[in-house]
Amino acid sequence: MNIGILQSAGIAGTVIECALSTPDNDDVFTATIYSKDNGNDKNVGADLKFGNISGIVVAPGSATEFSFDSAMTMYVAERMRLATVFPDKSAEELMESFDRDVLAERINKVWMSLKRDFLVSMPRIALLAPDGMTEDVADTLAAVVAGLSEQGIGVFGPYNTNDYIDRQQFLHFDATLAILDGEAKEVLGAVTDESRTKLLIGIPMVMASTEYGATNDFDASGIVQPAYALRKAVYTVIDVVRCREAYDEGHSDPLPKLYHERRDDSEKVRFAVRKQNNAPENGN
Missing domain, CATH: 3.40.50.2300 (Response regulator)
Structure with missing residues (x-):
């Protein structure tokens, strides 16, 4: 190579x-x-x-x-992988306007990177809560997490940053996703060193x-x-x-299904009434 x-x-x-x-x-x-x-x-x-x-x-x-417009930076270290959703936004800007569609799209991007770039079959992503989070932002984060979970995407949180570090909860996840750059730097400084790699994903x-x-x-x-x-x-x-x-x-050119269930979904079969057998048993 x-x-x-x-x-x-x-x-x-x-x-x-x-x-x-x-x-x-x-x-x-x-x-x-x-x-x-x-x-x-x-x-x-x-x-x-x-x-x-x-x-x-x-x-x-x-x-x-x-x-690149579509790229995200993922920090890859010995004990964790971490990315930031809004690296260029301040906390004030985030609280004024929170784009839930961008959040969902970037969670999807990290989830797909874990599957394709690291061969994690069922990724688990931890979402960190931003400092000074308002009630509206908290509700938005919870709604996005719930919606993605229903789609089969393993995202959990949001977690308090200090508790996440102190309890070493990052060891239970395949990636950590910080909302703002401040939380990302706090976690990176506490958990990793300068030998970490910055990988562009997406x-x-x-x-x-x-x-x-x-x-x-x-x-x-x-x-x-x-x-x-x-x-x-x-x-x-x-x-x-x-x-x-x-x-x-x-994942290229997958094999077709080997077995197909035989069933008739036509209306004639669906609404047919099964005839009861009223014939007497033993000649009675």
């Missing part, structure tokens, strides 16, 4: 070299480094389209950011990055942790690619 890694100038090259220095890498994947220095930074889209690379990872220290390609963006200040003496985060992001992309291939193969 070939994974594309986007490299910026400066220390990022050293981080990539450190991350890929493990001898067993060649048995699992090969890496194509995209950078201006290599003269191939414009080839990423074409290589994805024609299958030359299976996924993309943005290296630590890179200023490259991808944004898009056709597999793309991930680390928490070490262009604004992070690290030098050659402190590249071990960013290199470890990059390595985890690469293997997350590999796992997701393999899961998607397995899921798509298992």
Whole structure:
């Protein structure tokens, strides 16, 4: 499997070299480094389209950011997966206008990602309650959860953020969904570290990055942790690619039903009155 890694100038090259220095890498994947220095930074889209690379990872220290209208960011760590419904909204904006359709659509997106990207057969999603939640917002959350549950989507909550962390309730769910960015950061800071991976879900390609963006200040003496985060992001992309291939193969061209129930639904049969047998038994 070939994974594309986007490299910026400066220390990022050293981080990539450190991350890929493990001898067993060649048995699992090969890496194509995209950078201006290599003269191939414009080839990423074409290589994805024609299958030359299976996924993309943005290296630590890179200023490259991808944004898609349909995408959500899912944080993938050792003990939890977490996404945010309204990452760009403030609490005041949310309380003024709460879009239940967007909430339901994004819960569906996380649920589908768990099934296809992680092969979770029956996903369980925990919904966190935003701080300062009004009664109207609470009723809306409860109604959305109830409606999706009736459709067979395993979403539960809303849960108080502090109780959710203190009682380690996240261990009982396949993903956590925060309404606002504040609750998401609170949970991430308490449960995970900076080696977590940022996976884009809801898009056709597999793309991930680390928490070490262009604004992070690290030098050659402190590249071990960013290199470890990059390595985890690469293997997350590999796992997701393999899961998607397995899921798509298992759900493409399914076998037809082997047995069909024989029944006649015509009105003649439905409204027919069964005749009673009034013949005497034993000649009586």
